[in-house]
Amino acid sequence: MTLQIVEPETSDRTRTGATVEFRGLRRSFGATTALDGLDLTVEPGELVALLGPSGCGKTTALRTLAGFERPDAGTVLVDGEDITAVPAHRRDAGMVFQSYSLFPHLTALDNVAFGLRMSGIGKAERRARAAELLDLVGLPQHAGRYPHQLSGGQQQRIALARALALRPRVLLLDEPLSALDAKVRLTLREEIRRLQKQLGITTFFVTHDQEEALSMADRVAVMRAGKLEQCAPPAELYARPSTAFVAEFVGVMSRIPARPGPDDGTVQVLGRTLPVDGRLPDADGTADVDAVDVLVRPEAVEVAADEEGTSRIVGASFLGATTRLAVRLADGAEVTADVPTHAMATLPVGAAVTLTLPDRPVLVDAR
Structure with missing residues (x-):
């Protein structure tokens, strides 16, 4: 019609x-x-x-x-x-x-x-x-x-x-x-x-x-x-x-538990202090500033094999040139990370790993 x-x-x-x-x-x-x-x-x-x-x-x-x-x-x-x-x-x-x-x-x-x-x-x-x-x-x-x-x-x-x-x-x-x-x-x-x-x-x-x-x-x-x-x-x-909502609806987005950093406008996540892309939730009774999540895309997560790492690979999906990993953190949170497929020889399912984020501003949401 x-x-x-x-x-x-x-x-x-x-x-x-x-x-x-x-x-x-x-x-x-x-x-x-x-x-x-x-x-x-x-x-x-x-x-x-x-x-x-x-x-x-x-x-x-x-x-x-x-x-x-x-x-x-x-x-x-x-x-x-x-x-x-x-x-x-x-x-x-x-x-x-x-x-x-x-x-x-x-x-x-x-x-x-x-x-x-x-x-x-x-x-x-x-x-x-x-x-x-x-x-x-x-x-x-x-x-x-x-x-x-x-x-x-x-x-x-x-x-x-x-x-x-x-x-x-x-x-x-x-x-x-x-x-x-x-x-x-x-x-x-x-x-x-x-x-x-x-x-x-x-x-x-x-x-x-x-x-x-x-x-x-x-x-x-x-x-x-x-x-x-x-x-x-x-x-x-x-x-x-x-x-x-937009962050999590469009594309793939993981939530990583974090805490406010020592300086205003920073956050501590995965052992690093990173600037916040925007404001932390205000302490106005609607959000607990001591409990926030950093929202990250799979391509922003860096994964390295580490026998002493506290995170572990629990799943892998082949996507061609990249492989999408599911990584469980020590606190039980699960993070999605994209890595080059050729790197999978050192990143098998079950391997202990360390996750890091690049040194750039991150999105933060109240937990």
């Missing part, structure tokens, strides 16, 4: 992406709050991934932008215009679903041209434009095939071409790759990103796959319980998460 634009596209004018704003969006379903005051602004031509656990509100936010859901409060603006009450079929948007939703009785060409026909565009023009879009998604030779004659990846390309047929300024992708196998997903996500950048369409991409979000998006919006935890470029989100 594709959201249809009422205005026929008969001119050759260039379409550009739109600015999209969510302002204080709230939406509840009975006792369940799906959106709880969501605020988010997306710039023209940006691809923003909505990422979060099941039930966090990411799909509800997308459906609210599409016009399939009406918020209980708040507004949706496109280029400054309030479209909160505008019906779905009048919004300048194209949508691609996980389930493809192609018409089984129509050929690939006719599926792509369907929205154009509904908009009153003549047969010759709509077939020419549909053919151009099939070429754009790399399927010109499949124009006469029916959905049952296409693979899952090919069907999703047709669905994408159909969503683009009316030249929308906003493209909405609701977990469009989750039903595909890993190799096809990788190819299609690269193709979607290429097309999105080429066409300059403001795009929202809902996904539960962190790798997809981090590899495709200009910015990733991490949601939790209907609220926005952080929206930032992938590298910033990974390296400088603003909350403990």
Whole structure:
């Protein structure tokens, strides 16, 4: 299914992406709050991934932008215009679903041209434009095939071409790759990103796959319980998460027990005193400053074989050039560490080791 634009596209004018704003969006379903005051602004031509656990509100936010859901409060603006009450079929948007939703009785060409026909565009023009879009998604030779004659990846390309047929300024992708196998997903996500950048369409991409979000998006919006935890470029989100939830949800993060250091803004961890990236929890009754955790990524943990070490390797997972170790500390805490696979000769499961962290600021959270 594709959201249809009422205005026929008969001119050759260039379409550009739109600015999209969510302002204080709230939406509840009975006792369940799906959106709880969501605020988010997306710039023209940006691809923003909505990422979060099941039930966090990411799909509800997308459906609210599409016009399939009406918020209980708040507004949706496109280029400054309030479209909160505008019906779905009048919004300048194209949508691609996980389930493809192609018409089984129509050929690939006719599926792509369907929205154009509904908009009153003549047969010759709509077939020419549909053919151009099939070429754009790399399927010109499949124009006469029916959905049952296409693979899952090919069907999703047709669905994408159909969503683009009316030249929308906003493209909405609701977990469009989750039903595909890993190799096809990788190819299609690269193709979607290429097309999105080429066409300059403001795009929202809902996904539960962190790798997809981090590899495709200009910015990733991490949601939790209907609220926005952080929206930032992938590298910033990974390296400088603003909350403990983001730190532990995006990528792999270990908690290492630590104590405040001798100087303000430092922490003692694994036998070292390191600067804190941010403030230690305040002694205001909500956090115990004598019990904190340092949050570290696997690649930041250095592992060395040490017969007298108090930590022990309890698991190993081969990842190709690297191997991911599970290391149990003396106090029972478990830390994940990535090491070069060639180093595993001296780091077998069961070996005693010493862990250290590099001399740079660390993230700290209350225990």
